[in-house]
Amino acid sequence: MAKKKLSAEKLKFFEELIRSELKESMTYIESINKEQSVGARESSGDLSSYAYHQADQGSDTNYMEHTVMMLESEREKIRKLSDAMRRLQEGNFGICEMCGDFIPDTRLQIIPYATLCIECEEKMEDKKRKQKR
Ligand SMILES: [Zn+2]
Numbered sequence: 164m165a166k167k168k169l170s171a172e173k174l175k176f177f178e179e180l181i182r183s184e185l186k187e188s189m190t191y192i193e194s195i196n197k198e199q200s201v202g203a204r205e206s207s208g209d210l211s212s213y214a215y216h217q218a219d220q221g222s223d224t225n226y227m228e229h230t231v232m233m234l235e236s237e238r239e240k241i242r243k244l245s246d247a248m249r250r251l252q253e254g255n256f257g258i259c260e261m262c263g264d265f266i267p268d269t270r271l272q273i274i275p276y277a278t279l280c281i282e283c284e285e286k287m288e289d290k291k292r293k294q295k296r
Contacts, residue, residue: 167265169257178251181275185244188237195234243276250278259283 169177250256257266259280266280279287 166254167258167263168254169265173268174251174256177256177271177275178248180272181244181247181251184275185241185248188241188244192234192237192241195230199230240276247276261286 247256257271258264259266260278261283262280264280266277270277270281277284
């Protein structure tokens with residue numbers, strides 16, 4: 164049985180796309196970590212902790228919660244992107260895990276870590292909805 168595979172040019176294109184998205188997410192996490200350690204260390208007078216002085220207790224908590232949520236979703240994204248990178252090396256990147264068909268390029272350009280084609284994704288969503296009932 165012939166296995167489907169993306170062309171070398173496409174693989175190269177998506178490898179670079181995944182790499183740049185990974186880098187972006189990591190830079191983002193780093194910047195938040197820096198910001199948080201500065202905010203925790205500096206108690207007064209510093210421009211970098213300006214936001215902490217402006218915010219009252221309540222919105223400060225909201226800000227922290229929001230940051231934690233953002234961090235969580237970025238980490239999740241990094242996990243998915245690393246997974247996509249592994250599939251790229253294994254040669255099954257861009258192939259739907261359910262039906263084994265190609266995932267459209269347009270979909271991969273938006274979500275390079277997609278593991279299902281649009282049809283299968285919809286079927287999965289449908290299944291989830293039915294299970295909830
Ligand atoms: Zn599919």
